[in-house]
Every structure is written in C-alpha cells, then in structure tokens.
Amino acid sequence: MNIKFDFRTKLLVIVLTMSLVAVLTSDILIYTLLGVLSVYLIIQGFGRQTIKYLIVCGVFIVLRLISGGQGITILMPEMFLFMVLRILMMVMAAQPVIGMPPGEVVAVFKKIHAPDGIALPVTFMLRFFPTVRSEFSDVFASLRLRKLLSWKHPLDAMEYIVTPVIFRSSRIAEELAASAESRGISNPGKHTCRRKIEFQKRDWIMCVIAVCVTVLYFVLERTVA
Amino acid sequence: MENFKTRRSVIQFEDVSFEYPGAETESIHHIDLDVKEGEFLVLTGGSGCGKTTLTRLINGLAEQFYEGTMKGRITLLGRSISEYPLYEIGKKVGSIFQDPRSQFFASITEDEIAFGCENYGVPYEELDGRVSNAIKRINGDMLRGKEIYPMSSGEKQKIAVASVNAVNPEIYVFDEPSANLDMYSVEALKNLMRELKSEGHTIIVAEHRLYYLTGLADRFLYMENGSIKEEWTPEELLSMPEAKRQNIGIRAADLRHIEVDIPSRKETDVTLEVKGLAFSYRNHPVFHDISFQAYAGDLIAIIGHNGIGKTTLSNILCGMQKEKAGQILYNGKDVPKGRRKNFAYFVMQNTDCQLFGDSVEEELLLNGKGSTQEQRDDLLKMYGLFEWKERHPATLSGGQKQRLTLAVSDWIDTPILILDEPTSGLDYKNMLRISEHLKALAQKGKTILIITHDYEFAAMTCNRVLHFIDEGHAETFPLQGSLPRLYSCLMCQ
Known part of the structure; x- marks a missing residue:
C-alpha cells in the first residue's frame, strides 16, 4: 500500500500526535497509539521503517516493564525511558514528511500563508537531518580507530560523539541555508511546485480520522485518569 | 583571445573591502575589478587569500547572509x-558551492533541479520543460529519477550545475568546484563550463587546481592576503617560471611539467600482503580476488573510479569492515579483523x-596520555600547528585540520598509514607540506597508502600505484618512468 497524503494532512497528524504524547499518561493508551501510528505509516509505504521503530519501541517498553518505575541504573532513569518512547512516537509521526521534495513543502507553506519564521526553519530541518546522518557514521568510525569508544567511560564517549557532530552540524546548517538563500527560498512572491498540490478526498478522510482518534484518546485519558 | 573591453560591465568592484562579523581583520581590502559580459575569470591564491569571500560578495551572501561589513561599491548588472x-x-x-553534500535540498534529482525555479x-x-532541458545540457539522462545521496561527487556536481542552469542566470559563480572530483569528472566539468561560456554566460571560478582552466579562462587573478596582486592571461600563466609558481604557492597550470622526485624504496620487508581479497555489500560485489604486496617505505597511490572499493579496502585493512574472502598479512602474519587497528x-x-x-x-x-610536553610541542611544531x-x-x-589529523596519526604510529584524499581543497604550499612529511615518514620505514585523484600530488609523492581496474582486477606499477600511465589511469572512468 502506498497512499500519498498532502503535506497539510501530514502536518496535522504531527501536531495531533505531539499534543497526545504531551497529554497521555496511561501506558496502555501510549502502546495502542503506537499501533495506530504504525498503521498510518504502513498505508503510506513505510513498512520497513515501521518494523524498525516497533523494534526500538519494543526494547524501551520491555526496559520500562523491567524497571518497574525505578529506572535502570543512573544511565537510564525512569524519566529517560518515559521520554524516549514519546520522542520515538513523534519521530514516527514525522517520518512521512522526511525526504519530501522541498519545493512541495515551500509551496504548501506559501499556500497556507505560514509565516517565514516557521516555514523556513521547518524546510531546512527536513534536509538537515538526512545530511547530518552520514556524519555520525564517520564520527563512530574515527572513534573506533582511535580507540576512544569505550563502554567503561560512557560519558567521555558521549562527549567525543557530540562535540564534532555539533560543530559539523552547525557548518552544514549554515551551508544549506546559504545554498537555499542563493536559490530564492526567501522570495516573497508566488512559489510553484512541479508536483500537483491538491487536498484530495483521501486527505479529508485522513484528517477526520486523525481528529476523531485524538478526541477519543483525550476522552479515554480522562476516563482512565 | 577575445577582446572584452568594448562589452558592457556585468560586475564592478570599486575600492571594496569586507569584514566578517567578529573577525579581527578584513577578509578582502580595496578591490577594484571590472568583469565584462561573457568573460571567464579565475580567482586563485593560497588558502584564506579571500577568493571565496570575493565570490560571496558577487552572489550577495557576504553582505546579506553572513552579515559582514562592506566598504566601497559593487555594481551588478x-x-x-x-x-x-x-x-x-x-x-x-x-x-555552485565547494561541498556537494551540503547544497542539496531534495532527495531526487528532478526535485532538486526544479527547486530554484x-x-x-x-x-x-x-517546470518539467526547464528540468528536462537542464538535464539534457549536462548529458544527465541516466541521472533522471535517481536518489542524490548515493551519487558520486562528479554526478552531484553535475546536478548542482543543472539546478542553477534551470533558473538560467546570466552569471555563474563556482567555489572550488574540482575539490571533490576525480580527474575524469573534472574533464566533464570543464566541458560543462565550456558550453556555458559558448552560450555567453559570465563565469567566475575560485580555484586551487588550474590545469583544467587554462583552455577556458580569459583572465587569472592571483590573490594574497585579501588583495589582487597579479593578473595573468592563460599564456602568461602557462609560461610562468616554475620557481615563481612554487614561490607564490599556486598549483601547476600544466600537468606535463611537474617537477617530480620519486622516492626510492628498499625492497626488503614486506609489511602488508593482501591475498585474494573479496568484499560485497549484501549481494552486491564490490571487488573480488584483489592481491598486492607493500613494503616498508612504500608510498602507494590507490587509484580507480568512484565506487570501485578503494575506501572499502582501506576500511578492511584497518579492521573497520570484514572481508568476505581472502587474507591480510601484516609482517607475514594473518591478523584477524579485531586486531588490525x-x-x-x-x-x-572528512x-x-x-x-x-x-x-x-x-x-x-x-591518544598520548604518557607523552611529555616537549614531545607534544615538537610534533605540533613539525606540523606548523604550535602557535x-x-x-x-x-x-x-x-589545511590545519588536515595537518592535525596527520599529527594524530603520527602519535598513534602504526606501521601502516592509509589516507583518503589528503589534498582535497588544499593549496600548493599545504599540499607540498603534506607530501614532504609523508615522504619523511616513508623514509623512516612506514608503509603509506594514499587514496587520491590528485595527479600532481601522486606524482610528487608516491613511488608506486595500486590501480583498481574493475571489480575483479587491480594492478600495481612503479611510478618511475610511468607518469603518463598514471595520468591515463586517472583520466579513464
């Protein structure tokens, strides 16, 4: 299955997921929401990614069950396990937006008259993360070669990973922004898109389902609480 | 040689100086420049001479994106x-920027090319017509619908040119476009530039490598410390005495006239022996049955087209990846993956x-907790990093980062050192410094393997070549008397 939704539909799902993740406290509701998000991804053709997300989420769910609300050592306090699961769900909701053609994103933002203060950072972010991903593998390779990656000193290892990635990320962000500016991303006039931007019937259906699911979860949360 | 004097000016600099925010000194000072319509101009000079800043002033990024302070006046059209x-x-x-990785926004070629439009x-x-035309002009039909991320640097550079081309600007600015390209891709870039020039576009290129531009450029401007010091026609550049070229620190304009001093090697100790090595990603074979030997004191240039497996071989040699078949012997002993580091x-x-x-x-x-202050200072002085x-x-x-990574490798001091494109984006003086240092390390008995597309550097530094011909064949040959062979190997895809 490979249903294509409009960017606005995907944005709505992200916003609704963020609000649910922020409000839901019941573990059962969080786990079922994970199932709902998986269906949302699978119908858009992200089957393989869904399996990966579910495996990672599964690991953290098991860790939470093992920890019994006490956390696992100083490295994984309960709050960390609680947060990671929720962050992963937000990433799942954002998955269909990652890798979208930038022209489509910019054109939709222009169409809905989104302020540049929101539209431009979101457009940069969509490109930024895939670009930075390859930097991580180079950092890990170099750390292994220099024998600086050690489980005995996890905080040092973390610092060695984060430092170059932050510096490189800021440089990539600057270069990406310079490239985009020199190619007219800030043009205040009309932006077009080589793909048709249409809010179709399937988008309406998806939006209605997403809103209904969100309302249902809010009601259930109040009931459970 | 065309006479541009009668043509209209498209870019004029009148006493222009520029300073980046927070910088202690101006990056360029008192520049006067008049670029005529259809002119092809090359800016060259050592690292930090101000050529990139000059290109940023032309495309408006210096003042409006980097928000520096400009004095003087620039007139554009x-x-x-x-x-x-x-x-x-x-x-x-x-x-068109130097690093192709950080100038793309889309993941698919057509989306990227359409982005500016x-x-x-x-x-x-x-839109589709513009995209199709831009693809045709780069002879890039085979790149249609492809993911950009896994492409070679040469292909990415083509897409970058097509993306600009689709908007059809009057002026093109290239910032070190050959820095990440192999020689075959540089030749393709040269043909693209020639076509743009023949269509009447004005072209400005900031570049260290000059050999591919002598047949295209109308003027070469040599910059030093933020000022334009000299101006040459291609003929003047080509006839420049070798001593002067080396003294001002620009790279060779004619690759046929490079002064080489091929290091000798004692064929005594075999430090590395690779026998029937094979590797594949999932079911896709990268190479198979690769065999060669390396001796103490060897400086081997590893060459071959992008994706043939040069980096993979290096990763296997230092234990970052595991071979599918074959043997790797260090000093005659079979060493397992985990101990190759x-x-x-x-x-x-990177x-x-x-x-x-x-x-x-x-x-x-x-990597040197037991070292003394004196040892560290000596090493930093040797690499010009002490201050x-x-x-x-x-x-x-x-260039300084490149030297620091080499200083670290000295510190770790393994008998075999492998380098991946150590001269990418380096000026002549930094290239020479690295070349001399690698030769000194080899003299001490280290075996050095260098993945490179840089003919000038390989000819000046190495004594042997390991050429990946295709996935099943690699050949080695001595560089002494074989420079034309090295050149033709680098030029073929």
Whole structure:
C-alpha cells in the first residue's frame, strides 16, 4: 500500500500526535497509539521503517516493564525511558514528511500563508537531518580507530560523539541555508511546485480520522485518569 | 583571445573591502575589478587569500547572509548590489558551492533541479520543460529519477550545475568546484563550463587546481592576503617560471611539467600482503580476488573510479569492515579483523569528524596520555600547528585540520598509514607540506597508502600505484618512468 497524503494532512497528524504524547499518561493508551501510528505509516509505504521503530519501541517498553518505575541504573532513569518512547512516537509521526521534495513543502507553506519564521526553519530541518546522518557514521568510525569508544567511560564517549557532530552540524546548517538563500527560498512572491498540490478526498478522510482518534484518546485519558 | 573591453560591465568592484562579523581583520581590502559580459575569470591564491569571500560578495551572501561589513561599491548588472534583495541576486547569479553534500535540498534529482525555479514561481506548465532541458545540457539522462545521496561527487556536481542552469542566470559563480572530483569528472566539468561560456554566460571560478582552466579562462587573478596582486592571461600563466609558481604557492597550470622526485624504496620487508581479497555489500560485489604486496617505505597511490572499493579496502585493512574472502598479512602474519587497528590507521577525508579534543594539544593527549610536553610541542611544531595549540580544532582552517589529523596519526604510529584524499581543497604550499612529511615518514620505514585523484600530488609523492581496474582486477606499477600511465589511469572512468 502506498497512499500519498498532502503535506497539510501530514502536518496535522504531527501536531495531533505531539499534543497526545504531551497529554497521555496511561501506558496502555501510549502502546495502542503506537499501533495506530504504525498503521498510518504502513498505508503510506513505510513498512520497513515501521518494523524498525516497533523494534526500538519494543526494547524501551520491555526496559520500562523491567524497571518497574525505578529506572535502570543512573544511565537510564525512569524519566529517560518515559521520554524516549514519546520522542520515538513523534519521530514516527514525522517520518512521512522526511525526504519530501522541498519545493512541495515551500509551496504548501506559501499556500497556507505560514509565516517565514516557521516555514523556513521547518524546510531546512527536513534536509538537515538526512545530511547530518552520514556524519555520525564517520564520527563512530574515527572513534573506533582511535580507540576512544569505550563502554567503561560512557560519558567521555558521549562527549567525543557530540562535540564534532555539533560543530559539523552547525557548518552544514549554515551551508544549506546559504545554498537555499542563493536559490530564492526567501522570495516573497508566488512559489510553484512541479508536483500537483491538491487536498484530495483521501486527505479529508485522513484528517477526520486523525481528529476523531485524538478526541477519543483525550476522552479515554480522562476516563482512565 | 577575445577582446572584452568594448562589452558592457556585468560586475564592478570599486575600492571594496569586507569584514566578517567578529573577525579581527578584513577578509578582502580595496578591490577594484571590472568583469565584462561573457568573460571567464579565475580567482586563485593560497588558502584564506579571500577568493571565496570575493565570490560571496558577487552572489550577495557576504553582505546579506553572513552579515559582514562592506566598504566601497559593487555594481551588478548596472545596479548597486545592495539594492537587490538576496533572492533577486539568485536569479542573476547562480552559485555552485565547494561541498556537494551540503547544497542539496531534495532527495531526487528532478526535485532538486526544479527547486530554484519553484522558488521563483516558474509556472507549473513550464517546470518539467526547464528540468528536462537542464538535464539534457549536462548529458544527465541516466541521472533522471535517481536518489542524490548515493551519487558520486562528479554526478552531484553535475546536478548542482543543472539546478542553477534551470533558473538560467546570466552569471555563474563556482567555489572550488574540482575539490571533490576525480580527474575524469573534472574533464566533464570543464566541458560543462565550456558550453556555458559558448552560450555567453559570465563565469567566475575560485580555484586551487588550474590545469583544467587554462583552455577556458580569459583572465587569472592571483590573490594574497585579501588583495589582487597579479593578473595573468592563460599564456602568461602557462609560461610562468616554475620557481615563481612554487614561490607564490599556486598549483601547476600544466600537468606535463611537474617537477617530480620519486622516492626510492628498499625492497626488503614486506609489511602488508593482501591475498585474494573479496568484499560485497549484501549481494552486491564490490571487488573480488584483489592481491598486492607493500613494503616498508612504500608510498602507494590507490587509484580507480568512484565506487570501485578503494575506501572499502582501506576500511578492511584497518579492521573497520570484514572481508568476505581472502587474507591480510601484516609482517607475514594473518591478523584477524579485531586486531588490525594495531597495524593500520586510516585518516579519512572528512577531517571535521575525526577531531574530538577541546584544543589542538588535547587532541594529541587523547591518544598520548604518557607523552611529555616537549614531545607534544615538537610534533605540533613539525606540523606548523604550535602557535594554535590552545585553539579548538573546529576553529582551524581546512589545511590545519588536515595537518592535525596527520599529527594524530603520527602519535598513534602504526606501521601502516592509509589516507583518503589528503589534498582535497588544499593549496600548493599545504599540499607540498603534506607530501614532504609523508615522504619523511616513508623514509623512516612506514608503509603509506594514499587514496587520491590528485595527479600532481601522486606524482610528487608516491613511488608506486595500486590501480583498481574493475571489480575483479587491480594492478600495481612503479611510478618511475610511468607518469603518463598514471595520468591515463586517472583520466579513464
């Protein structure tokens, strides 16, 4: 299955997921929401990614069950396990937006008259993360070669990973922004898109389902609480 | 040679100086420049001479994106550049940047090529035509619908040119476009530039490598410390005495006249022996049955087209990846993957990802806790880094970072050192410094393997070549008397 939704539909799902993740406290509701998000991804053709997300989420769910609300050592306090699961769900909701053609994103933002203060950072972010991903593998390779990656000193290892990635990320962000500016991303006039931007019937259906699911979860949360 | 004097000016600099925010000195000072319509101009000079800043002033990024302070006046197509908003300059000046990885926004080629046109509101009905034309002009039909990320640097550079081309600007600005390209791709870039020139576009290129531009450029401007010091025609550049060229620190304009001093090697100790090596990603074979030997004191240039497996071989040699078949012997002993790090160290191309310390000195301390202050200072002096020892590695220039990664490799001191494109984006003086140092290490008995597309560097540095012909064949040959062979190997895809 490979249903294509409009960017606005995907944005709505992200916003609704963020609000649910922020409000839901019941573990059962969080786990079922994970199932709902998986269906949302699978119908858009992200089957393989869904399996990966579910495996990672599964690991953290098991860790939470093992920890019994006490956390696992100083490295994984309960709050960390609680947060990671929720962050992963937000990433799942954002998955269909990652890798979208930038022209489509910019054109939709222009169409809905989104302020540049929101539209431009979101457009940069969509490109930024895939670009930075390859930097991580180079950092890990170099750390292994220099024998600086050690489980005995996890905080040092973390610092060695984060430092170059932050510096490189800021440089990539600057270069990406310079490239985009020199190619007219800030043009205040009309932006077009080589793909048709249409809010179709399937988008309406998806939006209605997403809103209904969100309302249902809010009601259930109040009931459970 | 065309006479441009009668043509209209498209870019004029009148006593222009520029300073980046927070900088202690001006990056360029008192520049006067008049670029005529259809002219092909090359800016050259050592690292940090101000050539990139000059290109940023032309495409408006220096003043409006980096928000520096400009004095003087720049006129672009008859109007002061300060009167144009940045997005308006982008329609008239197309920019192709040095690092292809950080200038793309889309993941698919057509989306990327259309991006500029979409931003300028080109009607939907026209977009596909513009994209198709841009693809045709780069002979890029085979690149249609492809993912950009896995492409070679040469293909990415083509897409970058096509993306600018689709907007159809009058002026093209290239910032070190050959820095990440192999010689075959440089030849393709040269043909693209020739076509742009024949269509009447004005072209400005900031570049260290000059050999491919002598048949294209109308003028070469030599910059030093932010000023234009000299101006040459291609004929003047080609006839420049070798001593002067080396003294001012620019790279060879004619690759046939490089002074080489091929290092000798004692064919005594075999330090590395590779027998029938094979590797594949999932079911896709990268190479199979690769065999060669390396001796103490060898400086081997590893060459072959992109994707043939040069980096993979290096990763296997230092234990970062596992071979599918074959044997790797260090000093005659079969060494398992986990222990190869003790014998071979790999300096990767991406220097930013290899530096982890808070200062240059701490970078050495990370792998040399037992070292003395004197030892560290000596090493930093040898690499010309002593005066920056308190600086954070991220704030160093590209050449300094490259030297620091080499200093770290000296510290780790494995008998075999592998380097991936160590001269990418380096000026002549830094290239020479690295070349001399590698030769000195080889003299001490280290075996050095260098993945490179840089003919000038390989000819000046190495004594042997390992050429990956295709996935099943690799050949080695001595460089003594075989420079034309090295050249033809680098030029064929």
